[in-house]
Amino acid sequence: MIYLTLMEDQSMFENLSLLDLQQYWWVIISILASALVFLMFVQGGQTLIYTLGKTNDERDLIVNTLGHQWETTFTTLVTFGGAFFASFPLFYSTSFGGAYWVWMAILIAFVIQAVSYEYRSKPSNVWGKRTFETMLFINGAFGTFLIGTAVATFFSGSMFSVDKSNLIHLYDAAISRWETPFHGLEAVLNWHNVALGLAVFFLARVLGILYICNSVKNTPIFKRAIKQMWFNAMPFLVFFLAFVTGLLFKDGFAYNPATGVVSMESCKYLHNLREMPVVAGIFLIGVLLVLTGIIKFIFMHNRKAFWFSGAGTFLTVLSLFLIAGLNNTAYYPSTFNIQHSLTIQNSSSSHYTLVAMSYVSLFIPVVIGYIYWAWHSLHKKQITLTDLENDTNHVY
Amino acid sequence: MIESFDYSLIDWSRGQFALTAMYHWVFVPLTLGLGFMVAIMESIYVKSGNPEWKRITKFWMTIFGINFAIGIATGIILEFEFGTNWSNYSWFVGDIFGAPLAIEGIMAFFLESTFIAIMFFGWDKTSKRMHLFSTWLVAFGASLSALWILVANAWMQLPVGMKFNPETARNEMNNFWDVLFSPMAISKFTHTISSSYLLAALVVIGISAWFLIKKRHIVFAKRSMVVAAVFGLVTSIFTIATGDYSAKMIAMHQPMKFASFEGLYEGKNGAPLIAIGVISPKLSDPEKEYKKDFIFKIEFPKFLSFLAFDDFNAFVPGIKDLLEGNKEQNIPPYTEKIARGKLAIEALAQYKLAKEEGNMAVMAENKAILDQNFQYFGYGYFTGNTSHLIPNIPITFYSFHIMVALGFWFALFFCIILYLIYKNKITGLKFWLILAIVNIPLAYLASQAGWITAEMGRQPWVIQDLMPTMVAVSKLDANAVITTFILFALIFTSLLIAELSIMFKTIKSGPKQLTAESLNDAEVRLNGATHKDDLPNINGGPEHV
Numbered sequence: 001m002i003y004l005t006l007m008e009d010q011s012m013f014e015n016l017s018l019l020d021l022q023q024y025w026w027v028i029i030s031i032l033a034s035a036l037v038f039l040m041f042v043q044g045g046q047t048l049i050y051t052l053g054k055t056n057d058e059r060d061l062i063v064n065t066l067g068h069q070w071e072t073t074f075t076t077l078v079t080f081g082g083a084f085f086a087s088f089p090l091f092y093s094t095s096f097g098g099a100y101w102v103w104m105a106i107l108i109a110f111v112i113q114a115v116s117y118e119y120r121s122k123p124s125n126v127w128g129k130r131t132f133e134t135m136l137f138i139n140g141a142f143g144t145f146l147i148g149t150a151v152a153t154f155f156s157g158s159m160f161s162v163d164k165s166n167l168i169h170l171y172d173a174a175i176s177r178w179e180t181p182f183h184g185l186e187a188v189l190n191w192h193n194v195a196l197g198l199a200v201f202f203l204a205r206v207l208g209i210l211y212i213c214n215s216v217k218n219t220p221i222f223k224r225a226i227k228q229m230w231f232n233a234m235p236f237l238v239f240f241l242a243f244v245t246g247l248l249f250k251d252g253f254a255y256n257p258a259t260g261v262v263s264m265e266s267c268k269y270l271h272n273l274r275e276m277p278v279v280a281g282i283f284l285i286g287v288l289l290v291l292t293g294i295i296k297f298i299f300m301h302n303r304k305a306f307w308f309s310g311a312g313t314f315l316t317v318l319s320l321f322l323i324a325g326l327n328n329t330a331y332y333p334s335t336f337n338i339q340h341s342l343t344i345q346n347s348s349s350s351h352y353t354l355v356a357m358s359y360v361s362l363f364i365p366v367v368i369g370y371i372y373w374a375w376h377s378l379h380k381k382q383i384t385l386t387d388l389e390n391d392t393n394h395v396y
Numbered sequence: 397m398i399e400s401f402d403y404s405l406i407d408w409s410r411g412q413f414a415l416t417a418m419y420h421w422v423f424v425p426l427t428l429g430l431g432f433m434v435a436i437m438e439s440i441y442v443k444s445g446n447p448e449w450k451r452i453t454k455f456w457m458t459i460f461g462i463n464f465a466i467g468i469a470t471g472i473i474l475e476f477e478f479g480t481n482w483s484n485y486s487w488f489v490g491d492i493f494g495a496p497l498a499i500e501g502i503m504a505f506f507l508e509s510t511f512i513a514i515m516f517f518g519w520d521k522t523s524k525r526m527h528l529f530s531t532w533l534v535a536f537g538a539s540l541s542a543l544w545i546l547v548a549n550a551w552m553q554l555p556v557g558m559k560f561n562p563e564t565a566r567n568e569m570n571n572f573w574d575v576l577f578s579p580m581a582i583s584k585f586t587h588t589i590s591s592s593y594l595l596a597a598l599v600v601i602g603i604s605a606w607f608l609i610k611k612r613h614i615v616f617a618k619r620s621m622v623v624a625a626v627f628g629l630v631t632s633i634f635t636i637a638t639g640d641y642s643a644k645m646i647a648m649h650q651p652m653k654f655a656s657f658e659g660l661y662e663g664k665n666g667a668p669l670i671a672i673g674v675i676s677p678k679l680s681d682p683e684k685e686y687k688k689d690f691i692f693k694i695e696f697p698k699f700l701s702f703l704a705f706d707d708f709n710a711f712v713p714g715i716k717d718l719l720e721g722n723k724e725q726n727i728p729p730y731t732e733k734i735a736r737g738k739l740a741i742e743a744l745a746q747y748k749l750a751k752e753e754g755n756m757a758v759m760a761e762n763k764a765i766l767d768q769n770f771q772y773f774g775y776g777y778f779t780g781n782t783s784h785l786i787p788n789i790p791i792t793f794y795s796f797h798i799m800v801a802l803g804f805w806f807a808l809f810f811c812i813i814l815y816l817i818y819k820n821k822i823t824g825l826k827f828w829l830i831l832a833i834v835n836i837p838l839a840y841l842a843s844q845a846g847w848i849t850a851e852m853g854r855q856p857w858v859i860q861d862l863m864p865t866m867v868a869v870s871k872l873d874a875n876a877v878i879t880t881f882i883l884f885a886l887i888f889t890s891l892l893i894a895e896l897s898i899m900f901k902t903i904k905s906g907p908k909q910l911t912a913e914s915l916n917d918a919e920v921r922l923n924g925a926t927h928k929d930d931l932p933n934i935n936g937g938p939e940h941v
Contacts, residue, residue, distance in 0.1 A: 068513055068517055069513075071468075071509035071510075071512065071513065072506075072509060072510065074468065074472070074509065075501065075505045075506050075508075075509040077472070078472055078475060078501050078505055079498070079501030079502055079505060079506070080501075081475055081476055081479075081497075081501075082475060082494070082497035082498040082499075082500060082501040082502075083498045083501065083502070085475075085478070085479065085486065085490060085493075085494035085497055085498065086490075086494030086495045086497065086498035086499075087494070087498070089486055089487055089490025089491060089494050089566075090487055090490075092478070092479040092483075092486045092487075092490060092494070093479060093483040093484065093485075093486035093487040093490065093870075094483070095479070096476060096478075096479025096480045096483065096486070097479055097480055097481070097482075097483025097484075097486070097870035097871070097872070098483070098870075100480055100870070100872055100876060100880075101876070103476060103479075103480055104480065104880050104883075107472060107473050107476055107480075108883065108887065110472055111469045111470070111472060111473060111887060112469070112887065112891075113469075114465055114466070114468040114469035114472070115465045115466050115469045115891055115894070115895070117465070118461055118462060118464075118465035119462075119465065119894055119895075119898060122462070122898045122901070122902070123898075123901050123905075124897045124898055124900070124901035125894050125897065125898055126893055126894045126897045126898075127890070127894055164487075164564065164565040164566075165565065165745070165748050167484075167488070167565045167741075167744065168741050168742075168744055168745040168748070170741075170776075170777055171400055171401055173484060173777070173867045174483065174484055174869075174870065174871035175483070175484055175487050175565070176483050176484075176487070176870075176871075177871050178871070181873070183872070183876065349490065349491045349494065349495075349568075350491050350561070350564075350568040350569065352568065352569050352570055352572075353491050353492070353494075353495055353568070353569045356495060356569070356572045357495055357498060357499075360495075360498065360499050360502055360503070361502070363502050363503055364502060367502060367506045367507075367510075370506075370507075370510055370511075371506065371510050374510045374511065374513055374514055374518075377514060377518055377521050377522050377526075378513060378514070378517055378518065378521060380521065394458075394461070394516035394517055
């Protein structure tokens with residue numbers, strides 16, 4: 001009913017300009033992406049089942065505590081896709097249809113995850129516990145690495161062309177075309193993309209360790225986790241620094257909002273931080289929080305460290321997405337023909353659709369509210385091996 | 397210059413979508429219906445405090461969970477496939493089609509995935525009432541997600557609430573409420589969910605029947621059966637009513653699909669409805685490729701006209717009328733539609749040229765031509781080959797008839813089962829119990845047949861009259877799609893094997909014992925078919941095998 005009243009009121013989003021709405025939606029997309037990367041602690045944790053758990057019981061404990069949250073991550077990915085489709089459909093048609101192999105690999109990694117928790121310890125699961133654990137590992141490793149690599153192409157660009165007038169060609173009407181036969185696989189040949197892919201992979205493991213130690217009470221796991229934190233936080237920092245340094249000093253894809261002409265600008269992303277000081281602040285606070293979490297965990301054995309690094313991850317990713325798409329930056333650049341690059345202005349939905357979707361976005365705080373409530377209900381206290389043994393309800 | 401469509405790419409892309417969608421649809425209808433039945437069972441438990449109902453709830457919840465997981469696994473791919481394999485489609489209608497997908501995520505998927513965690517893990521962590529509330533939210537969340545995706549699907553069958561914008565070369569939404577409350581969306585949603593509830597009821601009845609045949613968990617089985625049979629009867633009546641409404645919508649908006657349901661070649665007033673029929677594989681007249689002869693058929697006279705237009709004498713156009721035109725009925729021939737479609741496409745081309753030259757007058761002139769002919773835009777991509785304009789008639793005919801016949805049978809079956817339960821005869825009648833088990837695969841057959849009818853019947857269109865399937869496809873190498881098709885076939889089949897094996901094992905093991913009712917259940921076994929309705933709350937009974 002609120003929705004109806006607001007629609008009749010014609011005031012909340014209707015009066016915003018198309019550009020305002022495009023920016024609003026870019027922020028929403030950025031928030032969803034940031035939430036997704038934070039929630040990929042589930043994926044990171046999945047790659048550590050055998051590293052942190054040395055006995056069957058310990059592994060069960062780890063899988064079950066991750067299992068309480070995997071669907072939130074999964075749903076965030078799906079919603080991210082849906083929201084991107086609704087707000088910037090040209091990205092959907094260009095990137096998904098073009099970088100076919102990368103997206104298919106990511107999807108398959110998530111397809112196999114979705115059954116693995118439920119089927120892992122069920123009797124008569126045909127393929128055996130180990131197979132489902134391997135699938136969780138594949139999801140954790142490839143899912144994080146490939147999503148990181150794919151997101152890095154927002155800064156490095158891809159070989160594609162877009163021509164909306166292709167629709168008039170009778171037998172060759174495809175608007176978006178990928179101009180290499182590798183259909184996205186070429187992204188892994190660029191060191192900068194790979195650096196972000198690996199940074200996301202190790203960050204997910206860092207968060208996975210922190211989450212597991214936050215929600216599980218088990219001394220042997222905790223001891224191994226401290227050691228593992230070193231092995232994962234160090235490579236994360238190396239790859240993240242490499243990526244950020246590369247990013248801040250590389251040429252970026254700027255566009256002129258009046259003419260739509262795209263041009264290369266040196267240090268574009270550094271300029272974006274300078275010209276959007278709030279975003280620069282978000283970035284700095286984010287990075288500091290991630291580091292604080294890691295330090296608190298290693299040196300103070302603080303179980304709440306998860307929330308520091310988690311919040312830090314959210315803010316850091318948010319700032320990276322904001323500098324990718326705001327301040328007249330082409331967020332999905334074409335290296336085939338830079339004039340074909342996607343910007344929030346040339347790839348978005350219509351004013352009407354963005355307004356309608358903006359009302360829907362008002363549900364997001366409600367969603368966050370009940371997710372918080374559910375999280376709180378399920379994590380009132382840390383779970384132990386005894387809890388798992390006594391659980392007659394539902395165990396993965 | 398490319399001279400023809402890459403049909404290998406188009407067919408494999410369609411095949412991949414069909415494969416993934418049909419696999420997804422193996423698991424979804426059960427969870428849609430079981431969600432509500434579990435919620436009803438848990439409500440009885442909370443109200444009565446009787447632990448037997450908790451046991452019943454938990455058993456069906458386990459079945460729900462096994463299906464839900466694989467439903468999610470097969471579902472994620474569908475959303476992204478619109479982009480990966482139907483890239484042109486994603487742009488051409490993304491302004492309308494993307495919204496329901498996003499709303500589905502924000503409003504429904506989070507609801508489901510958050511409260512399902514409470515439903516499975518929160519038994520001892522939240523209050524009884526809060527847990528029950530979560531179970532209901534999961535059920536509503538599941539049906540809500542079905543709503544949005546079906547709104548999107550219905551829009552493909554009847555594009556409304558939008559206007560084509562030549563500047564952006566796409567359709568743009570201008571009325572969200574028209575999209576949401578389109579009569580096609582209402583018929584799609586109501587028919588799809590009610591038939592899913594029906595399927596779930598048949599599964600619960602079938603599994604319960606198996607327990608009764610085995611003389612195990614009799615109280616549990618009979619109680620499950622009562623809930624499912626009532627739920628099934630109500631939803632089957634609803635399924636028939638909404639099916640009737642769907643048929644009317646299709647007759648009105650997709651006449652070619654409607655004609656191919658019946659293999660109706662020549663349109664007529666007072667058209668008969670074929671109850672049972674077998675299409676001859678041979679053509680009696682090679683000139684008339686779409687005239688199907690029936691080896692055998694039983695007809696209800698004039699019923700097709702009634703089904704379509706609520707009038708026994710109404711004219712139902714046949715395939716021939718729709719292709720060659722029918723002046724009396726004011727149906728244009730396909731040649732005219734193709735010509736007008738080509739005019740629209742050409743006008744779009746001229747509009748773009750004029751825009752580059754800055755010639756406003758020519759732009760306006762071509763915009764007018766485009767608007768005038770846009771309703772046939774998609775026809776412009778066809779040549780004179782009529783075989784590309786018609787769905788596969790035998791597939792559409794058979795799937796439609798299988799769906800309808802089984803739908804009526806199921807309604808009758810629920811009545812019989814309820815009667816037998818009422819007369820307290822069900823446990824002794826093995827014939828009906830076996831039939832209940834046989835109904836499970838039949839329910840899945842009917843459900844899949846429904847989607848085949850809907851989606852094969854609308855070919856060659858992805859968007860009715862506006863975009864043919866062959867124009868929607870992503871520009872990929874056919875081999876890439878063949879590779880992913882095989883990958884998905886292998887992965888989904890492996891998962892299905894695991895799923896079925898786990899399901900059978902879970903069913904065989906039966907509901908877990910709660911100490912309270914185990915004594916009672918043992919007692920029931922001793923007494924054969926008799927049981928008490930209100931179980932005493934006894935603690936510490938022996939484990940029952």
